[in-house]
Amino acid sequence: MSTSDTIFAPATAPGRAGIAVIRISGAKTLKALDRLGVGSLKPRVMTRAKLNDPTTADTLDDALVVWFETPNSFTGEDVAELHIHGGPAVVESVLSALNGVGGLRPAEPGEFTRRAFDAGKLDLTQAEALADLVDADTRAQARQALRQMGGALKTTYDDWRERLVKALAHLEAVIDFPDEDLPDDTAQALWGAVEGLEKELSKHLADDGRGERLRNGIHVAIIGPPNAGKSSLLNLLAQREAAIVSEIAGTTRDVIDVHLDLDGYPVLIADTAGLRSTTDTIEDEGVRRARNRAENSDLVVALFDGAVYPNRDPATVELIDDSTLVVVNKSDLLDQARELEHDIDDEWRATHFVSVKDGFGVDMLISTLTRKVAELCDEGTEAPITRARHRHALTECQTAMTRARSANLPELAAEDLRLAVRALGRLTGHVDVEDLLDVVFGDFCIGK
Ligand SMILES: Nc1nc2c(ncn2[C@@H]2O[C@H](COP(=O)(O)OP(=O)(O)OP(=O)(O)O)[C@@H](O)[C@H]2O)c(=O)[nH]1
Ligand SMILES: [Mg+2]
Incomplete structure (x- = not known):
């Protein structure tokens, strides 16, 4: 072609x-x-x-x-x-x-x-963003893609690359022209610059995967004891009969995924098998899958059965952590359901009481869920990493910089800095590393 x-x-x-x-x-x-x-x-x-x-x-x-x-x-x-x-x-x-x-x-x-x-009209991160924009299913995904297409990542990565190339050029100068008239603090300044860059890179990498999460969808799992109304809640959120609901405990066996758009955020919500020990091998496999999904989700909704309130299912309690949303369903069966929220002991504090049957508390639950999902994507701060490819190249760059700083020969350090520059170059598609001499001559006028 x-x-x-x-x-x-x-x-x-x-x-x-x-x-x-x-x-x-x-x-x-x-x-x-x-x-x-x-x-x-x-x-x-x-x-x-x-x-x-x-x-x-x-x-x-x-x-x-x-x-x-x-x-x-x-x-x-x-x-x-x-x-x-x-x-x-x-x-x-x-x-x-x-x-x-x-x-x-x-x-x-x-x-x-x-x-x-x-033709240099866009770099690789912008080309990827263009693909993401076409693939975007929700507004938040489109916002993220537009931001990246506008050069949010390109600007950062180009700036880092430029600073790294400069540090490398200065190191080459220290190696190649030891007798020339280099400023005394050249070596010190260049390693200071590398250390500063390393810190910025680490901060960028420690973004908790929010960009990738928004690009791929936020995974939410509904877990709880059999019969709590997990499938009923899923159907309510999905606004269709996605899962079978019945009064028989152990109805759901497999994980059932539904895509939701929560105020512009893409959510993949999973209904799971009720947690209980059972001799039924198929149901047991379902329970294993439920636990597995809970472990691999960004957010877990622990749904308790209001019919047995205030009894809490121990298997579900075990899976609660700081990021779990605790919900009691069937509050229509509770004597003082509507007042409960004001009069509960510590164990149930911050619990949402809902009734899928009559809709009580559901709007509040959806808005809490939406807020938590938005927090997980945290769009407010700097543009995040959106692909494993970015993370891989940035980690490689970071490792090479760390190695360079502890290398005992300047030639080995230079080789590592070169690898670091290359890793950044691969991110944006900027592959020529040898724009070094311009920097050397520009800064030092070596050889005149
Ligand atoms: N009273 C009352 N009943 C409810 C409510 N939500 C669900 N149910 C009933 O509870 C029973 C169990 O509902 P499901 O949604 O199948 O429960 P589940 O948690 O998915 O159960 P498993 O799949 O067996 O783990 C059904 O008969 C529902 O109609 C509610 O808010 N109030
Ligand atoms: Mg079910």
């Missing part, structure tokens, strides 16, 4: 729609428009034009066409967008007409973005 080919592809999803957009990018873009019978266009001005079949001259569609002149386009090349009617027959006929134009070929997946990256 040549990168000099002019490429085209539908930019909108397949299927029937009012409008479909076909995008063309490359040097032959204007030629392609000409072959379709589109007259001359002003850049960036949407123009109505008839698209004709280049061989038969049949009209294919009455369209709107816009052209972006190189380098001021998404890919940096000449780009055109054909806004055509979104019926499969129209789309197919225009694509096939474009395929017949010499030098044009259908784009590979991701090829437009690849070209934008090659």
